[in-house]
Amino acid sequence: MTISAETRVDLTRFWTTIERSAQIGIGRPGGLSRLTLGDADRDMRDQFVAWCREAGLSVTVDTMGNIFGRRAGRDDSLPPILIGSHLDTQINGGRFDGIVGVLAGLEVVRTLNDAGHTTRRPIVVVDWTNEEGARFSPPMVASGCFVGRYAPDWCHDLVADDGARFGDELERIGYKGDVACEAGAIDAYFELHIEQGPILDAEGKQVGLVTGGYPSYGMRVRFDGETAHTGPTPMDLRRNALVAGARFLTAVDDIGWECAALDGKATGSRLAAWPNKPGILSERAECVADVRHPDPVAARVMAERVRRAAQEAAARAGCTVTMEDEWFWGGDIFDAGLIALIRDEAVRQGYDWRDIRSQAGHDAYHLAMHCPSAMIFTPCKGGITHNNRESCDIEDFRADLNMLLHAAVRRADR
The missing domain is CATH 3.40.630.10 (Zn peptidases)
Structure with a gap:
């Protein structure tokens, strides 16, 4: 019963x-x-x-x-x-x-x-x-x-x-x-x-049945340089981790714009530096970035471009770079039987639904x-x-x- x-x-x-x-x-x-x-x-x-x-x-x-x-x-x-x-x-x-x-x-x-x-x-x-x-x-x-x-x-x-x-x-x-x-x-x-996201609200749908997620790659990156005085230190001797982090995150944003036409997204969401004070170059910076794209191959390519951007940013600033953590989620991961069960309830109860992917x-x-x-x-x-x-x-x-x-x-x- x-x-x-x-x-x-x-x-x-x-x-x-x-x-x-x-x-x-x-x-x-x-x-x-x-x-x-x-x-x-x-x-x-x-x-x-x-x-x-x-x-x-x-x-x-x-x-x-x-x-x-x-x-x-x-x-x-x-x-x-x-x-x-x-x-x-x-x-x-x-x-x-x-x-x-x-x-x-x-x-x-x-x-x-x-x-x-x-x-x-x-x-x-x-x-x-x-x-x-x-x-x-x-x-x-x-x-x-x-x-x-x-x-x-x-x-x-x-x-x-x-x-x-x-x-x-x-x-x-x-x-x-x-x-x-x-x-x-x-x-x-x-x-x-x-x-x-705006899709359900814009279309007036009551329910979204999530079939999967945009393939998404995230990474936490650390740049290591050296503290030095901002006045007398020559430009060619500087190892400013803050600058490395800033260059990296700007490159991440550029990657996102280059892939935006097909709904790709690349985000620099965090830059934390130390000492991060006036008059001194920062010796450490930590950045968090992620990429998302509906096409799994395109998402992988974007992620590899972000990794390369980290190396290039470190080299230009005279710093070293460490990939401290990486993660992935998304794809067609949700169970077809459960999705069908939920869809059956949407139909039975007379609700206005659509399939949707999570971003x-x-x-x-x-x-x-x-x-x-x-x-x-x-x-x-x-x-x-x-x-x-x-x-x-x-x-x-x-x-x-x-x-x-x-x-x-x-x-x-x-």
Whole structure:
């Protein structure tokens, strides 16, 4: 027996959780600045755990701070269904990015509680640590560790700009759990997310069925030079790492413009230098850059051009260069069966949908390496995101939440 085909989520209840989240870690007007493992992140985690327990979920936390709220199944030995996303935000973040995916999972289990239905398989609601990478690079690091892409000790040793160490911050806020960060058997993973692009809003579509992601390459690059006085040091003896970083990021931007006609994008998102003071040349600079393109071959070519640009920038500035970290995500990674299941629910419930590809990174990309995974996009006004003006209406979530509910339950009751 499963829930009625007419069962629907409580949209007002869902919106109340969004409104409560929007009060924790307030940033610029209308937005949030809830950086991972900061005090506001701790407060939001505490609220999420309280909500999970009120819904009758058993809560565990792993050694990377990932939070799991588990609703037991009729056969609790079966691999579970996971529904999740992240509660951390960018420094000038919005109220919906990631957050709606976690709270959507919570609303699914609350609706099942209302209906008095226990699924055959367990359902687990997840909050992944450090999806944004705004404080600790790279992004999506905890979900990556969960599927074996990163070693826990390596993750714990990541250091933020403020000097904080990832593992120490987990302990400080009380969320360094004692459960191993490893995936185990998972039946399926669902993630609901705002589109973070303008397509659904411009076309008036209620739902985006995510078929995959733009192939994307990211890298963290360090340039090493030497401090020296800006006055008497001859130009031919200078080893200015700040200049190397600036040349590199300008080259990255040029690569993006050269590929823009076919929707390629290249971004220099970070330049941090030391000492970075007047009167002295900087001896160290760290840059973060990424490239994205709908064509996987073109994306690989762009990434190689960025690597070469790093070497050229270092040579021109008399510096050395180290590729400290590289990552890749995207492609046609999502499970065809889950996509078909969600599409069937869109048709059955009469919602206006379209297939779409993600252009941003998501925890679902890592989960797709381990188990059948799928994403659902909701529209957001003008595609504005990673910005305090990020905006959605309550009705923007009706279709997606109800599709998620029925698709997840159908999968869980197999």
